[in-house]
Amino acid sequence: MKTERLLAIIMILLDKKQVSASQLAETLEVSVRTIYRDINSLSEAGIPVTTSPGVKGGIQIMDNYKIDKHFFTSADITSLLIALESLSTNVSPLQINQTFEKIKTLVPSGFMEEIEFKTNQIAIDLTPWTSNHTLQPFLEIVKFGMDQQRLLSFDYADNKGRKTTRIVEPYRLVLKEISWYLQAYCEEKSDFRTFKISRMLNLSLSSSTFVPREFKAKPLGKEPFYGKNFTITTLKVTHKIKEQLIDKFGQLSFYPSNDSEKLIVEFPFMEDEFGYNLLLGFGNQCECLEPPHVRTELRRRIENLLELYQKS
Template identity: 45%
Template sequence: MKVNRLISIIMILLDKKRISAQELAEMFEVSPRTIYRDIDTINLAGIPIRSTPGVGGGFEIMEKYKMDRKVFSTDDLSTLLTGLSSLSNVIQGDELVNALAKVKSFVPATAAKDIELKTNQTSIDLSPWMGNRNIQAYLATIKNALQENQLVTFEYADSQGNKTTRTVEPYQLVLKNSHWYFQGYCRSRSDYRLFKLTRISNLQLKQEYFTPREYQKPQLDMTDMMATMQTTIKIRIHQSVMDGVLDFCPFEEFTPDGDEHYIVNFPFIENDYYYNSLFSLGDKCECLEPPHVRAEMKRKAQAIAALYEN
């Protein structure tokens, strides 16, 4: 993990007079290019690192610079502790425990209560209320595969329930809209794919390793694409389902309609996901317009009712 590595590099530079990029790269099992980026990050954080070229050269903290616990402000330490604690709720591992311990070692006794208060003001719990119990185990497996450049195999179900067996080079874990994914190069499809962990079954680490290829990050910002696809429909909802509708649009789009109902300008894409989202509100939601969406809702409702006629 980058935060853990950065803190460890700072500790090493405090203990050693000078160390080369190659030594650091071998120590953390990353490329020298990654180490150079880490050094730039540490410099930007206000810790002056000097680079000496040639034989016997390397990185060192500038002479006469003394780093003490005051290098991190109260806000800095609170932010680090909040972030590391949130990850440790979901992803288990010694490196997270070590990183938390190292950050806590920078907390001065005089500021401990203030930092604890600030840290507790924000709670980020990424673990689910309920649901697929395999997710946490899968996160740990994929995390190991990422660290070791190790292939994984699994069965993957598409949106229609069709299963295929995949062999994948994992490159990144992604948390998006409260769902976990991982991005990898699928050898079965000869291309990069984003896999949703809830659709994975029988995940296994293969005893086979790969050389990382030029990585293509997934496209996660769909704002522009969604803007071209979305239309606005008008729905009437009961106040009891307001919370579910607020997940899709702000309260400014709600207009009171009597004592217990609202008319809502609802962002909509004509696909199963959005139709099912409206159906999930049951009889507390009615599509008012446009007519063709209202007609499709009626057709789908009739098809559901037909399942129970016999």
């Protein structure tokens, strides 16, 4: 969110001429130290920001500097507002509202109605169907840690249930499908690691700070679906499953089966836990017809599940 904050600082300074660091810190809900780091970033980017000491001193932009509001088209501002709206479920409402108001100052006179109309044409709702009451406070702690360059500590359970306690330097939050991840430098592993937020427990912010390392973002986990080796399977599915397959994998070729209520589709299947769990998750609305070895493995897994529930 640093880019949004830098833009907000510029707009505040253009509007109020001179502001103290403490006033900026209070308005943007960050520390004074963060404000001074932001001012240095603006100076390095060529923005003529100056500071003056004393009771009547403060931070200001040189009088001959201005941003032409017409530099931003209505399409540019619409895109910014839509992007902010999509974050509203994971960022505090106060922060979103403040940013909205600052971006609206960029709107050329007479264009506000048009931009509001265009913004309402697209809605991005990232809210999951089921709620996680710890997610919002955890995201706020992580974002504060990144902003203040403070260490985070938490208990972590990996995908095999193994539990460890980690102390990390937070660098990046990533939203992948419906899950949030933290990319951080782990002191225990002496390397960068990716942690799933939902697997964290007892997350806390340390009073210790860290000096940022060189961080290069890496893609999360698995390769994209199209980069995998897959097996062509023949599935018999209901119309409901057809919609789910299209949502996840794009357009596939479906054709009627002898059973008029179901469809046949040739599906590129990944022979791993993800693939088998995907098909089994469709229940009795999906049947694998071919190849035989995939059908046999699905049957073995179903029998193991049945045996589990038949135990007294």
